[in-house]
Amino acid sequence: MLRRDEGAxxxxxxxxxxxxxxxxxxxxxxxxxxxxxxxxxTRDEVTCYSLAGAA
Known part of the structure; x- marks a missing residue:
């Protein structure tokens, strides 16, 4: 989930x-x-987390 473009x-x-x-x-x-x-x-005023540089 953290690897998705939009994060999680x-x-x-x-x-x-x-x-x-x-x-x-x-x-x-x-x-x-x-x-x-x-x-x-942020996505729709909610914090999202993702792995930076993940493809």
Missing amino acids: TLTELIGATGWLPHTTRAALTGLRKKGHDIAKS
């Missing part, structure tokens, strides 16, 4: 994983700490 909202990530919101955000932080470039943007 927190709600979409929660729905896909079944995790709680704080666990989902912690996973994104873990990816950042491992060196992945997580980009934030």
